[in-house]
Amino acid sequence: xxxxxxxxxxxxxxxxxxxxxxxxxxxAGLGGIALGNLLERDAFASSPDRLDVFAKPVGEGIPGLxxxxxxxxxxxxxxxxxxxxxxxxxxxxxxxxxxxGSDLPxxxxxxxxxxxxxxxxxxxxxxxxxxxxxxxGAHGTWIGNLLPHHQTIADEMTIIRSMWTEAINHDPxxxxxxxxxxxxxxxxxxxxxSYGLGRxxxxxxxxxxxxxxxxxxxxxxxxxxxLWGSGYLPSSHQGVMLRPGANPxxxxxxxxxxxxxxxxxxxxxxxxxxxxQAETVGDPETLARVEAYEMAYRMQTSVPDLADLSDEPxxxxxxxxxxxxxxxxxxxxxxxARRMAERGVRFIQLFHxxxxxxxxxxxxxxxQCSDVDQPTAALVKDLKRLGMLDDTLVIWGGEFGxxxxxxxxxxxxxxxxxxxxxxxxxxxxxxxxxxxxxYGTTDDYAYNIVEDPVHIRDLNATILHQLGIDHGRxxxxxxxxxxxxxxxxxxxxxxxxxx
Numbered sequence: 001x002x003x004x005x006x007x008x009x010x011x012x013x014x015x016x017x018x019x020x021x022x023x024x025x026x027x028a029g030l031g032g033i034a035l036g037n038l039l040e041r042d043a044f045a046s047s048p049d050r051l052d053v054f055a056k057p058v059g060e061g062i063p064g065l066x067x068x069x070x071x072x073x074x075x076x077x078x079x080x081x082x083x084x085x086x087x088x089x090x091x092x093x094x095x096x097x098x099x100x101g102s103d104l105p106x107x108x109x110x111x112x113x114x115x116x117x118x119x120x121x122x123x124x125x126x127x128x129x130x131x132x133x134x135x136x137g138a139h140g141t142w143i144g145n146l147l148p149h150h151q152t153i154a155d156e157m158t159i160i161r162s163m164w165t166e167a168i169n170h171d172p173x174x175x176x177x178x179x180x181x182x183x184x185x186x187x188x189x190x191x192x193x194s195y196g197l198g199r200x201x202x203x204x205x206x207x208x209x210x211x212x213x214x215x216x217x218x219x220x221x222x223x224x225x226x227l228w229g230s231g232y233l234p235s236s237h238q239g240v241m242l243r244p245g246a247n248p249x250x251x252x253x254x255x256x257x258x259x260x261x262x263x264x265x266x267x268x269x270x271x272x273x274x275x276x277q278a279e280t281v282g283d284p285e286t287l288a289r290v291e292a293y294e295m296a297y298r299m300q301t302s303v304p305d306l307a308d309l310s311d312e313p314x315x316x317x318x319x320x321x322x323x324x325x326x327x328x329x330x331x332x333x334x335x336x337a338r339r340m341a342e343r344g345v346r347f348i349q350l351f352h353x354x355x356x357x358x359x360x361x362x363x364x365x366x367x368q369c370s371d372v373d374q375p376t377a378a379l380v381k382d383l384k385r386l387g388m389l390d391d392t393l394v395i396w397g398g399e400f401g402x403x404x405x406x407x408x409x410x411x412x413x414x415x416x417x418x419x420x421x422x423x424x425x426x427x428x429x430x431x432x433x434x435x436x437x438x439y440g441t442t443d444d445y446a447y448n449i450v451e452d453p454v455h456i457r458d459l460n461a462t463i464l465h466q467l468g469i470d471h472g473r474x475x476x477x478x479x480x481x482x483x484x485x486x487x488x489x490x491x492x493x494x495x496x497x498x499x
Contacts, residue, residue, distance in 0.1 A: 061198030066468025071432025071499075072393040073200070075193070075463060076337050076348045078376060081174060082221050082355030085402040085417055086425035087446050088129045088365060089144040091161050095444040096404065100128040104405045108445050113168050117358060117407060118418040124405035126445065127417065130362060139436040146369040149377035155436040156380050156389070156429045158497045162440020162449045165400055165421040165456045170221045170356070173399035173421065177456045178227045180487045187231035187476070189460065190347035192485045193467065194237040195230075196474055201344030203302035205295060207239040208345050210333040214354025216368025223351050232478040236288040236295075239349065242336070244328030248307050252300055260300070267293050306339055320378040323371075331375035338382050341392055355398055358407055361416040380429055393431025393466050400424050404445050423449045426459065431466050434499050457491035465493045 087096075104124040118124070133144040137154030150157075167173035172182035179186040187195070190207035199206040209228045213220060228239030242248040254263050271290050278286040309325075316335065317324050323331035330352045337348045352372060357364050376396060383389040401424025402417035409415055423442045429435070441451035461471040464485065471491060475482035 062196050065196050065474075067470045067473060068468050070466065070468030071391070072430070072466040073391040074341055074344075074346050074348070075393045075395065075431070075467070076341060076379070077189075077350070078334075078372070078379075078394065078396045079178075079349060079351050080355050080372070080396065080398040081223060081351050081353045082170070082217065082357075083173075083398045083400045083402055083419055083424070084355045084368075085357060085361070085365060086161065086423070087127075087402060087404050087417070088131060088361075089133075089147060089369070090142070090159055090425040090427070091423075091442055091446045092129055092133050092142045092144070093444055093446055096126060096128040096446070099126050101125050101410055104445060104447070108443065108447050110448075112422055115168055115419050118403070118405075121407075124403075125410040126404055127406045127410065127415075131366070137436050139438065141436070141438050146366055147373045149373045153377045153380045153429070156384070157427045158429070158434045158437040158439060159425060159427045160439045160454050160459075160494070160497065161423070161425050161442055162451065162453050163397070163401075163424045163426050163456065163459065164449060164453055165424075167400065168419050168421050170399065170419075171224075173419075174221075174227065177399050177459075179231065180457065180460060180485045184226055185231055186483065187233045187237070187485070188226075188228050188239065189463070189485055190228055190239050190349055191230040191233050191237040192464075192474070193347045195233045195476070196469060197346060197467065199344070200346055203298045204306075204340070204343055204345050205240040205299075206346040207237065208340055208348055209239040209241040210336060210348075210350045211241065212328060212330040212333050212350065212352045212371075214330070214352055214368045214371045216354035216364040216371070217356045217358075218354060220353025221356055223353060227351070228349065232483065233476060234284055234288045236291040239347075240295075242303070242307075244332070246307075248303055249296075249299060252296060252303065254300070263297065267297055302343070306336070306343065309335070316382075319382060321374040324375060324378075330371050331378075334375035334379045338379055338386075341383070341388060342386070357402065358416040358418065359414050362413060364416075383430065389430040391431060393433065393463065394429045395426065395463070396428075397426030398424070404447050420447070423447065428497065432499050433466070434497050437497065439494070439497050452496065454494055455491070457486045457489065458494050461486050461491040462494045462497070466498075 102125065104126055109124065129144060131145045133142050134151065135141065136143050136151040139154065141154050141159055143151045143154060165173055165176060167176050167182055175184060176182045178188050194206035197206070207228065211223055228241065230238035240249065254260065270293065274286050274290045320335050321331045323329040324335045326332055330350065333350045337350060340348045354368050380389065380394060383392050383394070400419055400421040403420045407416045407418045423446065439452055440449065440454060442448060443450050464471045464474065471484060471486045475484045481488065
């Protein structure tokens, strides 16, 4: 991959930043100043000319990307935070109906780690899917009855039933699937795509985020901003979160008495000063600050137009459901995602909390499914109606699945299912993915993968591939490593699901 000048300079700056800070603190001494200047000259002796380094606009992608012709222009990732139950929703086994209440055999459970919430149970009684389901679409794929609207889009989806991850607790698991590492500090998927491919529309960030709270478990697992952070990439690539209501982005409006023209003059002057500072200090984050100011200025007009749904016909709200009229709901966010896609936002991510059904599965799961079922199907249908599904990759899934065995006393209203990372389900649609297709197989207990395992690294490699990026050649040098979204371990594009 051809390394960008900005990346090269950012890397060199990172190598010497701590040392510079040290000598900056010793500036009262003449010797410290002189030594600091010498080190600065040495640091840039083998670096590109600084004027050239900062010539590339921040919003542009990396030269040489995409590596090959992409199938998808954009991604809408419907992230279901907490771990949806694949057993009840997508991975039905007739076998479970016959063995409901029997103890999960030790040979099936093996030596897999259990969370502290069920590791002390004396028994692990199997719980069959509680709501049933049916075969849907031309392919006859099984989808649970809690998702009746999903059943109507079966012919658009590839359902991957053989996803897996090593993480068994929420925070490391959700960090892992979104950034490629269980450790904090790494760049999110959307930030990687913003960095590599840039923006399609100068009036919107390449990466935008919407949050919603479900009616299942309330409150759901906390969602942290690092999940859409830029990590070691320039901060201009972090996701921009929109809040519900009339003020989607804080501090976007001009204060009373400040006109748009005066704001423009202020930004021009501030930009000149920051660019001079960037040339003097050599910190690319100074340019990221300039870009943030400029983007905020453009968003002053673009975001209100995005959030104004008055131009949507009544049929749109009928399609997405009445909840789509209420800002902040998952339904409203799905409609907003479609509007973002129409405006060229490259990576749109919806986080929906409430899927962590450790208790009261029978009460919580139907409510949680009701939150997302109609608007999700509506989004897929709407994109297809607009001719956008072919080049929009839609992804639906969480950080892991749920156990086939009961957490708590079998049959109790308070019983639920624990975390399960060794197999779970994710589905994809559009963007060059096969339509009406099942991939991967689990055992009779929906507990272990027996065919075509797909690690979360493989999923991320496949997403990049559909956008024209070879994950193995897409990296950023940081702390001596070529950091990648797919991490340092082996990852493969899942070619079996590609159209």
